């Protein structure tokens with residue numbers, strides 16, 4: 118029973134979320150929403166508070182004040198592991214793959230961790246787990262590289278592996294922090310394709326922090342611009358592009 122087209126259904130919402138580090142107002146009262154099925158990009162100059170906001174949303178750190186709602190539930194202060202079980206997966210700016218495992222083993226670790234935490238008493242079928250892991254690798258075009266270690270992958274493929282691991286956790290929403298950082302043009306193209314596929318074919322809502330505005334304008338339904346810990350502007354790509362306040366922050 119899918120949502121009627123045009124109908125909005127809330128996936129994530131923050132209300133007045135604050136996180137200060139000493140005198141640094143990293144996140145200073147941010148209220149924002151992500152609807153189910155959206156690709157929303159969070160942009161803004163270095164130090165704007167984007168990564169801190171993702172850390173707050175994914176439970177890595179707790180807000181000083183404000184509330185966070187995921188799937189209609191108040192999840193403020195919940196641990197990352199609880200949020201993962203609820204369907205929120207996070208890719209890190211610094212990739213979190215296991216270096217000593219192969220690509221396939223990395224995926225298997227993710228499959229095991231989520232299946233084990235959802236139904237701990239179920240007798241585990243290894244063959245089924247491998248099948249699941251291979252299916253995910255295929256979705257991300259990594260099936261030919263199943264037996265390589267992460268070190269043997271290109272930078273772009275490592276990032277893809279990171280997203281594939283997050284996807285193996287069967288999320289409803291994925292948070293991505295600068296997935297195209299240090300990527301070649303070709304790798305960026307692939308990543309744009311993967312982000313669209315996550316939403317269009319795999320049904321995952323995406324909250325993306327991204328520096329490359331070409332990528333942002335191409336994939337986003339909505340853009341949230343942060344500056345000095347607050348939301349400076351928010352809207353459709355064409356609205357944000359025309360916004361004089363945004364131009365000022367980015368260009369001068």
Ligand SMILES: Nc1ncnc2c1ncn2[C@@H]1O[C@H](COP(=O)(O)OP(=O)(O)O)[C@@H](O)[C@H]1O
Nearest residue numbers: 138141143161162163164165166167168169170
């Ligand atoms: N753990 C921390 N301790 C102290 N200051 C921090 C910490 N994390 C982030 N900051 C500061 O908070 C501000 C926002 O940082 P960040 O969220 O990383 O911004 P962005 O991801 O938009 O570049 C910066 O001034 C940064 O130096």
Ligand SMILES: [Mg+2]
Nearest residue numbers: 167168169210
């Ligand atoms: Mg950052």
